[in-house]
Amino acid sequence: MSTPRGTRIALAVTVAVIALVTVVGMWVLRPTGEGRPDVRESSASGVTYLEGEVISVTPLDCAAFGTDPSTTTGAAPAGAECGRASVRITDGAEQGESVQVDIPPDAVREGVGAPLVLLKIPGQVAGSPYTYYDMQRGQPLLLLSIAFALVVVLVARWRGLRSLVGLAVAAAVVVGYLMPALLEGRSPVAVGLVSSAAIMIVVLYLAHGISARTTTALLGTFAGLAATAGIGALAVMQARLTGVSGDENAALQQAAQQIDLRNLLTCGIILAGLGILNDVTITQASAVYELHEAAPDLSPVQLYRQAMRIGRDHIASTVYTVVFAYAGAALPVLLVISLVDQPIGRILTSADISEEIVRTMAGGIGLVLAVPATTALAALVIRSGQGAGQGSGRHAA
Structure with a gap:
């Protein structure tokens, strides 16, 4: 299916506006080198x-x-x-x-x-x-990274190579922009949002090409990010989490008092959901387009319903992925707390476990909401092609 020119323009304008807001936000929140804590004083000369x-x-x-x-x-x-x-x-x-x-x-x-x-x-x-x-761990980590890159390229070929380039760009944004900005006391939520938006724009188009399908997935990703940020911030506030639950966080508070650790927790929730959110939205957008190619006579409502059957299966499996990913990362904390003779309710509401629960639930809600949003948007884009009397030729991926 060929997407009508008017729809392509509308999608392009929407992404351009988001990209412009992202660039302006990154400029306003950019690290300037001022306000960063000087940790050299704590080290011997x-x-x-x-x-x-x-x-x-x-x-x-x-x-x-x-x-x-x-x-x-x-x-x-x-x-x-x-x-x-x-x-x-x-x-x-x-x-x-x-x-x-x-x-x-x-x-x-x-x-x-x-x-x-x-x-x-x-x-x-x-x-x-x-x-x-x-x-020293440099050599085994380097060999593992090389093996990872080789497997990705051998199996996914050029698309895998482009995804690795996108991963490098994402790492550069996190290390070169997000972390310095946070250390200078910029708003963690705002920095997390603009950094995530920049990463997604580059990574999605680089890995999957410029097309209406990719743009649909990108807009669905933005919807999921917004939901994750809003729900995460609200949950952190309502759960009375301070962000000072571990030795590293306490040390960070001492070394960089200008950082709002509560909002930093929300920033971490946003970043944690990026990868899996990207996976869900691109897969769901592709499912809608492929269903249309297989059954071009389906109405937009029927297409949405059929695609959501796939989406529900994806949601069911992804929820397990999110929960077990966080559980694996928090396993030492879980084991330590389990040794303490306290009621299960008190253990689950402790600061350490509460943070993991908020991360899991807020990220999961944003992830789930991104599926119907992406599906509906893709169905609307396809409907515009049907309304313009377009044929059902193969859509560029």
């Missing part, structure tokens, strides 16, 4: 990070250390042993030198050859200037 490799380990009870190295990765389990390792530095001006470092149980388990990251604090009065910082 001249601190450097070095990479090293364990060449020998001497087991040692964690309690024997003056400063328990297990605290860098959490309390050591009962019976776990820390160690005193000889580490050969593998980068920097000190490459090839060997130093003594106390390491936690997880590094001890890796044994000889374990790649470590060391912290060197110059001018230390007592003890070695070298301390254990973390394990």
Whole structure:
């Protein structure tokens, strides 16, 4: 089916207006470099990070250390042993030198050859200037990323490659724009909305091409985003959530007091729903167009009803996806809270669990509402083609 010129113009104007509002919003909320907290004052001058490799380990009870190295990765389990390792530095001006470092149980388990990251604090009065910082994870993460990219490109081909480019653009927006803007105290909800809109405009058209079908999915995505933002903000307020429920959030409040953590929670809800919202709307738009191609005599109402049967199945499976995704991310919190002897109602209404419930429910509502919105919009676009007396030729995807 060929979309009438008037409909294409109406869709293009709508997207252009949204894009213009997004660009203006990004300009107004842009990070300027002012107001960002200076965390350098909290770090010792001249601190450097070095990479090293364990060449020998001497087991040692964690309690024997003056400063328990297990605290860098959490309390050591009962019976776990820390160690005193000889580490050969593998980068920097000190490459090839060997130093003594106390390491936690997880590094001890890796044994000889374990790649470590060391912290060197110059001018230390007592003890070695070298301390254990973390394990090196760059190589396995790089290999996993390469494998992911190869699988996507081999299976999805050019469309998969374009989706990877879109993913890179999304990462650039989050790291280069959203995070600096948030750290400068810009409105988290406003920054989250304009960033999400910019990401969706680029990603959808890049991955699926410029067409009425893609535009329909994009507008459905915007409807879902608006619903998610509104419901998320209302739920956070009504549930009396402050956003200060974990150690990281508390540390962020201390380091960057200009950030509104309650609104930051809503911003996180918006971002969390982006990917799956995109999946639902593009799939639903495609379902409407494909149904029309298979049965061009269906009226818009019949087309909507048929497509919603597919949409309901998609909603049912996607709800499980959303819930289990959040449950998996919050599993440690769930286990810790389950150890506390409290009524189930009190556990579920604790700050940590309440945040996950709000994320799940607000994101789920926006996701569900996006399906009928996208379906109705796609049916209206197809109706415009029928009304203009267009044939049922293949629609450009």
